[in-house]
Amino acid sequence: MDIKEEVLKICKNAKKASMILASLSSEEKNNALFEMAKKIEKNAERIKEENRKDVEKAKKEGLSSALIDRLTLNDKRIASLSKSLKDVASLEDPVGEIEKMWKRPNGLIIGRMVVPIGVIGIIYESRPNVTVDAAALCLKAGNAVILRGGSEAFMSNCVLVDILKEALKKTKVPPESVQLIRTTKREAVNYMLKMNEYIDLIIPRGGESLIKAVTENSTIPVNKHYKGVCHTFVDSEADLDMAEKICFNAKVQRPGVCNAMETLLVDKRIAESFLPRMIEKFKKAGVEIRGDEKTKKIVPDIKDATEDDWFCEYLDLILSVKVVGGIEEAIEHINYYGSHHSDAIITQNYAKAKKFLQEVDSAAVYVNASTRFTDGGEFGMGAEIGISTDKLHARGPMGVRELTSCKFIILGEGQIRE
């Protein structure tokens, strides 16, 4: 079978599975999630064996030790895969919920019912745990999923999906609810992106080139999970001790994730009192600082920030720093250079806090807290499939509810339109 036919077959099976999935009860779906969790635990050795092949290949190809670490599945990580399946089972099932019902003057009763989206395609570059997490969340929301992982994790993804499908055989959920595109050839993605008839939503998770390729080639609606160029603006009326603690956390606690701070903006009126101590603290933690001219005047011993730095998601212990004239310039910088992900102001001034919340055009806008909180779990929404940087359908952490659609139901007793 050629690749196009293979992709088409996967899509058709997913569509069929999605129609069965849509009418299953929460209990039936949760039962499947528990079976999947059990099967993952039981097959830990098998998973490690396949994962070793990916890791060895990665080593041969000279991938960075950080990437190899992210790729590696050990007993602890396999146990956490299993746990995350059980966690998703414990989440509330939104499907079938009727959000609101209202009555019209003619007696019609109208409501909005939450329904699954249908078939979701996920294209990702990340660690193999995304394979399991994405499958679990889609299934919980009643959707069939077609996964296309990165080539580095190919063997791991194959064995994980095999195991999930084996688990589903014992349940009411059709095994075709979770499928993997089992080729690393690029053309498979291009075929996938044209399958409007079968796939309802494409979620790309990854870097600029992946997102760009998907956006340009997809005829299916896309919900982008793009980079996080997150800012913290320390206002002239900030509590500087609080600012220091928050900025340090936002940069250093876990620099490799999308909600970490990449650019620090500081009001010129407190720059001289704040920057030396803050930069000192960052340097001690191994953070490389790249500053604009004004920053360098205050703390000379740092690198220059270039125009590119302001657009850059380092995902590393690097920070760009700029001294701004005030809140206006800070907001302008964030809306222009940022990625509309997560941005914070540190201030004790009410009017400036309100202005920042209103004018910063990002998925998550903070007052006096670390941007590291942008996360489904931290927001109280449960597990998430990623952080949407789009404005349509879902913006910010995308959990089970964001993986649903709705339909209007209308209850009449013979009403006709005059």
Place this chain on the structure above:
Amino acid sequence: MDIKEEVLKICKNAKKASMILASLSSEEKNNALFEMAKKIEKNAERIKEENRKDVEKAKKEGLSSALIDRLTLNDKRIASLSKSLKDVASLEDPVGEIEKMWKRPNGLIIGRMVVPIGVIGIIYESRPNVTVDAAALCLKAGNAVILRGGSEAFMSNCVLVDILKEALKKTKVPPESVQLIRTTKREAVNYMLKMNEYIDLIIPRGGESLIKAVTENSTIPVNKHYKGVCHTFVDSEADLDMAEKICFNAKVQRPGVCNAMETLLVDKRIAESFLPRMIEKFKKAGVEIRGDEKTKKIVPDIKDATEDDWFCEYLDLILSVKVVGGIEEAIEHINYYGSHHSDAIITQNYAKAKKFLQEVDSAAVYVNASTRFTDGGEFGMGAEIGISTDKLHARGPMGVRELTSCKFIILGEGQIRE
């Protein structure tokens, strides 16, 4: 200036305008809508003069009298343009509303704030009133709009947008909030569909070829307002008098719109008692009936329905009729041949009503009412920009609220992530 530059300039201006619009108060936006309404009324003669040019061109080109009628703007229709602007002003403004706030265990207070989407591009083929209605709804929701109307209404659209922009000059709303692509060349649309950086959403309203061209070429998120192949299923346990009344209304009251019935499905157990009287009534009203074999056995004097008929949106006094074995076959037919727009069951049986509501995969699913109610006004949502047949972002009537996005706001007091 070449077309590409022209489109780019329009997009840049729209983006700038949208940033100002986003921070205006409801009062400032409503004031603009009232100014627009006044200006339309005052310029009725000027509008009619330009409209006459479109009408004359249409006559020369031999357009159907129905199309010419839809194109024509007379005093009554101009007054209704003005009224619809005032109606939109009277709608609730969702922007700035915080839908819900909740508190996390660490004390963070999190809320979802309604915000405008930004810049919306609307590509449509319809009557010139869409120009005014779309501009009003986008503006109310705080969005700038870029309009691209059909070539038949080119002169009318130009004068209408001129007048709207003149009205805006007196207000806080920047005139660039409403712009028109002033060329009928196709390439302008293609440039528009690649302006990801400036346009946040494309709404195509029209026939199959328009929707297809937009979906295939756009790198911007698209919300499709596609055709309505709407069904009514008369169940074996229907009140046949009610069924007759509802079916007649769904087909005949206004056949040229997307929520009119195109296919009637009848349970075989009541087909012999129901179809003769129903078809008789339809024929008296001038409806052409195209039936399947079983229908023809009961009422022989009708045309044959072909496979194409089941997919067809007639928008005319034509109806396809099929006798089905029961609710299962009816649902299967609707989900396969329909356009997932509006579908109804007529029944007195509780279980079948519930099953139909759950299993029919359409934007609006009815029990015992005419599909003609799928409409923002009839649903109590106010004016609408169209009926979304997509599952993402908005499904069904798309009013002011569906023209918004949201952002998370997070209020802290020094929280950091451990």
